[in-house]
Amino acid sequence: MQQLSHVSEGLAALGLKPSKIFYNLPVGELIELALARGEGQLTDDGALMYDTGKFTGRAPKDRFIVKDAITADKVWWGDVNLPFDADKFDALLAKMIQWAEGKELFVRDAFAGADEKYRLRIRVIGQQASHNLFCHNMFIRPSREELQGFAPDFTVLALPEFQADPAVFGTRNPNFVIVNFTKRMVIIGGTGYTGETKKSIFSILNFLLPVNHGVLPMHCGANMGKDGDVAVFFGLSGTGKTTLSADPNRYLIGDDEHGWSDNGIFNFEGGCYAKVINLSKENEPDIWNAIRFGSLLENTRFIEGTRTVDFSNTSVTENTRVSYPIYFIHNALEHSIGGAPRHIFFLTCDAYGVLPPISRLNKAQAMYHFVSGYTAKVAGTELGVTEPTAVFSTCFGAPFMPLHPTQYAELLGKKLEENETTVWLVNTGWTGGPYGVGSRMKLPYTRAMITAAMDGSLAKMPMQSHNVFGVEVPAMCPGVPDHLLNPRNTWADKDAYDAKAQQLAQMFVHNFEKFSELANEEILAGAPKVAVS
Structure with missing residues (x-):
């Protein structure tokens, strides 16, 4: 209860006034809530199957970085890194906070970076139990002791049902992902694709680690x-x-994502986000065996009349995926750090x-x-x-x-x-x-x-x-x-x-x-x- 009070104060400092906060719920409760709220269905293997909505992949042209004193001379601006105005970010954030008032919010505190010296404390605030399960799977899970007095380095506010008015806020479309290094925030709206959350944190580390610590971030x-x-x-x-x-x-x-420091290699994540199109037990036994209770399947479909996943089905997208904690892989290295x-x-x-x-x-x-x-x-x-x-x-x-x-x-x-x-x-x-x-x-x-x-x-x-x-x-x-x-x-x-x-x-x-x-x-x-x- 004391910890929830601490989290409530953090949300209030942002101006958020939710009707209820679901904080770092265990997997079982998240899945129960996801099913009760109609967010997904259970497969016969026990995985939660969830649709990400209109967006079944990232929208790179709708990803922005606020151009300010921190980023202006460091970011490589162009087709990949699109600049965004700081005042418009503030206005859009205020509108999101207003929109979220009185709604139930899921909050997940976690780490990005297995090496404690370079670890980023992150807080993800969202609307869905399914999205919160994704964050549980993909980021590093703090112990009960580490959650005491948790103060995030970066906060992600992800509201897939909120859409921006491009004419007012300067986005390209109603959907957006905007990183603000000065405010130490990411705001995501108009898209339910969970990978946007993961990749926004990766982008933050790709900026901070080389600039501040001489650590090489790697997509590998x-x-x-x-x-x-x-x-x-x-x-x-x-x-x-x-x-x-x-x-x-x-x-x-x-x-998928690692850093190379003077101490060696360390994983940024606490889980895996694998493609499952045409998945078979023979070709990918580790991924196949990881699809069980606690994993989150995205945009897959059942074989008709069953709860068995048809991994060949591309009716929604070819970018069908599954997220699961790394310990679902039998030979995963504890602590995810090597030389x-x-x-x-x-x-x-x-x-x-x-x-x-x-x-x-x-x-x-x-x-x-x-x-x-x-x-x-x-x-x-x-x-x-x-x-x-x-x-x-x-x-x-x-x-x-x-x-x-x-x-x-x-x-x-x-x-x-x-x-x-x-x-x-x-x-x-x-x-x-x-x-x-x-x-x-x-x-x-x-x-x-x-x-x-x-x-x-x-x-x-x-x-x-x-x-x-x-x-x-x-x-x-x-x-x-x-x-x-x-x-x-x-x-x-x-x-x-x-x-x-x-x-x-x-x-x-x-x-x-x-x-x-x-x-x-x-x-x-x-x-x-x-x-x-």
């Missing part, structure tokens, strides 16, 4: 071997990050069939490829796409990076040098030709190459430099046919390969032009060699 998965060796996996959607970072013989540190990584893997699905299935990067190349964040979409994934399409997402997480990408790259380079970390570029895409001609690299071969990299055997193999990208390509790898390692050897038409390699290199260089002004000489030295015609 991380695991640790039994001898303490840490591996980090970067990759955009479709590159195999979830599959390759999940290893039954290694401990899971986390699947500095020995190996980093940049995963790409190269649909042009140019990049080697595995190659070693020097420091300059690692920084350059980190800024580039390359993968490719294959033909047929979007209407009118008949050729593979290059995709570049800076730092493998462009929508969440408030600083200029070269700042993160320079910090990465510093960490690599200090810790003698090896960086590998892994192509999980095509070999023997581009999509439509060649074939996709077999998963057992990719696993064998990653295993050989981590156990040190790959580094002992003879290496040759790729003639365009300059990366070191091993001549041999245990468990992998030698001819697959050099991609040019897999193409029947060698001239066609050379032309396609030059085409991809030019895409890299063209994409990098927007970063080059602030890139140092070492980063620029990691670029591929484009032939002068």
Whole structure:
């Protein structure tokens, strides 16, 4: 009761006057309330199935950062980081507070950051039991003692039913996500997509940790071997990050968001937020077994006449997801902290069939490829796409990076040098030709190459430099046919390969032009060699 009084005072200080406060409720009560309020249904595995409403994914063009004394000269403003006026933020917040008066509110106090030295205390205030369950799953859960006198560093006010008037408040649409570093607040309205809450906290850490602490924030998965060796996996959607970072013989540190401090790697989160489209027990047993009482399924549907989830159903969205606490994974590492990584893997699905299935990067190349964040979409994934399409997402997480990408790259380079970390570029895409001609690299071969990299055997193999990208390509790898390692050897038409390699290199260089002004000489030295015609 004393703690609830303390929380009530905190809400009152914001001007909030709810009719009732549900504070840090346990999972069972949250699910009972969600069912009673018509927010979802139970599956036959005991998970809560919930619809996020109109928005089944993030709306990046409706995410803003207040431009003020803290952010004006530090944030990399542009298409990703959109500025918002401080006075309009205040007016919009006041309208939200007025709208919420007399309503029931759910409050969750939690941490972001497993390392206590860099931990962020967060308070999430919302309308729904389901959203509160998501926050319980995804953020780090404080002990009863840690909740005593809890004072948040940042507060998130998420009201999915509240909509802004763009003409009055300056938003682009009625939905919005706005981060204010001076007020230490995030306000979210017009969207029930839970991932907006998680990613807003990630964006805050991505700004604060490098600027204030020299910690590199990373959109990646991380695991640790039994001898303490840490591996980090970067990759955009479709590159195999979830599959390759999940290893039954290694401990899971986390699947999505981490920091790299002088002490090593630490998870930002207390849970996992996994895609479940076409999920099967055979392909993703850890995720499959984590879907049980306490997990939250989003935008899935039942097999007709049952309470069994039809994971192939895309009638709502292909972005169906599940959130669950990390301890639902049997080999999750307690405390989610590891040492500095020995190996980093940049995963790409190269649909042009140019990049080697595995190659070693020097420091300059690692920084350059980190800024580039390359993968490719294959033909047929979007209407009118008949050729593979290059995709570049800076730092493998462009929508969440408030600083200029070269700042993160320079910090990465510093960490690599200090810790003698090896960086590998892994192509999980095509070999023997581009999509439509060649074939996709077999998963057992990719696993064998990653295993050989981590156990040190790959580094002992003879290496040759790729003639365009300059990366070191091993001549041999245990468990992998030698001819697959050099991609040019897999193409029947060698001239066609050379032309396609030059085409991809030019895409890299063209994409990098927007970063080059602030890139140092070492980063620029990691670029591929484009032939002068």
